[in-house]
Amino acid sequence: MNQITKKFIFIIIFGVLGITILATPTLAATTLLFAPTNIDIAEGEDFTVRVVANSTGGIKSYTIKLELEYPADLLEIKSFTIADNWIQLNQPEYDLIDNINGLLIKTAGFPGGFSGLKVFGSISFSNKMAGKGIIKVRKGSFVLDAENQNIFSGPLAQLLVTAAVLLEKQIPPVPEEEIVPSEKEIPIVLPVPEEEIVPPSHRFFDILIESAVKKFRKVPSLFVLVIGGTLLLIILIYFIYRRIKKKIEGGKRK
Numbered sequence: 494m495n496q497i498t499k500k501f502i503f504i505i506i507f508g509v510l511g512i513t514i515l516a517t518p519t520l521a522a523t524t525l526l527f528a529p530t531n532i533d534i535a536e537g538e539d540f541t542v543r544v545v546a547n548s549t550g551g552i553k554s555y556t557i558k559l560e561l562e563y564p565a566d567l568l569e570i571k572s573f574t575i576a577d578n579w580i581q582l583n584q585p586e587y588d589l590i591d592n593i594n595g596l597l598i599k600t601a602g603f604p605g606g607f608s609g610l611k612v613f614g615s616i617s618f619s620n621k622m623a624g625k626g627i628i629k630v631r632k633g634s635f636v637l638d639a640e641n642q643n644i645f646s647g648p649l650a651q652l653l654v655t656a657a658v659l660l661e662k663q664i665p666p667v668p669e670e671e672i673v674p675s676e677k678e679i680p681i682v683l684p685v686p687e688e689e690i691v692p693p694s695h696r697f698f699d700i701l702i703e704s705a706v707k708k709f710r711k712v713p714s715l716f717v718l719v720i721g722g723t724l725l726l727i728i729l730i731y732f733i734y735r736r737i738k739k740k741i742e743g744g745k746r747k
Contacts, residue, residue, distance in 0.1 A: 521552030522646035523636040525559060525613070527628065532654045536623040539571065542652060544613045552638050553606030557613055558587060558598070560633040564626035565595035568654065569619045576612040579603055598633075606639060620656045628652040 528543040544561075548554040563570070569592045575581045579601040582588060587600035599614060629651050636645040 521548075521550030521638065521644050523548040523554045523557075523644050524646050524648075525557070525630050525634060525636075525650055527630075527650050527652040530652055532652065534620055534654070534656050536656050536659050537620055538656070539617065539619050540654075542616045542618065542628065544616065546607075546611050546613050546636065548608045548611070548636070548644075550644075551608065552644060553608050554603070554611075554636050554644065555606045555639060556600070556602045556637040556641075558600040558633070558635050559613060560631035561597040561616075561628065562631055563595045563597070563618075563628045565592060567621055567624050567626040567656065568595070568628070569621060570597060571617040571619050573597065573599055573614055573616050575599070575601055575614045579613070618654075620654075623656050623658040625656075626654050628654060 524547045526545045526547060528545055532540050532542070534540055544559060546554060546557055570590050573590065580603075582600040582602070584600075587598060589596065589598040591597070597616065601613070603611065630649045632649065634645055634649075635643045638644050
């Protein structure tokens with residue numbers, strides 16, 4: 494093997510090693526996640542979101558700057574609580590809660606660094622009204638390793654918040670004129686069931702009606718007798734008239 498060949502092999506080996514060393518930091522990455530990833534609440538309800546860092550690639554993460562945006566018309570941040578063992582940085586450009594523009598910035602370091610999953614902090618939100626909105630991690634966030642290299646990696650986490658309308662607001666309110674003021678208690682009179690009303694054994698009007706009914710029953714029977722007798726009398730008179738007439742006619746012929 495000649496000298497040119499050996500040099501060429503050494504160049505290839507050192508080139509591969511150099512590429513491997515340079516690529517190692519890029520393999521290390523830390524993402525910021527939300528837990529949970531979706532929130533369903535009632536209108537006006539409070540809720541809490543945890544921010545979790547996930548450091549991978551065998552490189553420890555030491556410092557995190559979290560920049561987060563949220564819909565200020567829908568949500569308001571009540572408080573931010575840093576997780577245990579973190580040392581928070583309180584300088585203005587690294588520590589901010591702006592409920593007017595919907596922006597949160599929090600920065601903290603973890604002594605000794607960490608790898609894997611680590612809770613960064615908890616954010617307590619208050620809902621203002623019904624609707625939907627998204628809480629997002631901003632591009633200004635970063636994660637630093639021991640060499641102060643930014644190993645923050647996307648995608649940028651998002652959390653969907655849905656606030657539903659309260660049930661009592663869906664029912665139309667009763668007009669004020671229909672509401673009876675309760676300054677004095679109005680006694681409630683319950684109707685007496687029909688079966689509990691016991692009629693008296695003798696009533697004056699029942700006696701009058703009963704006697705009238707009896708008279709009414711007698712009148713038709715008397716009327717029938719009169720009509721019947723009149724018809725019989727007419728028939729009898731007619732037969733007598735016919736016989737007398739025949740006798741008169743028979744006498745004239747003789």
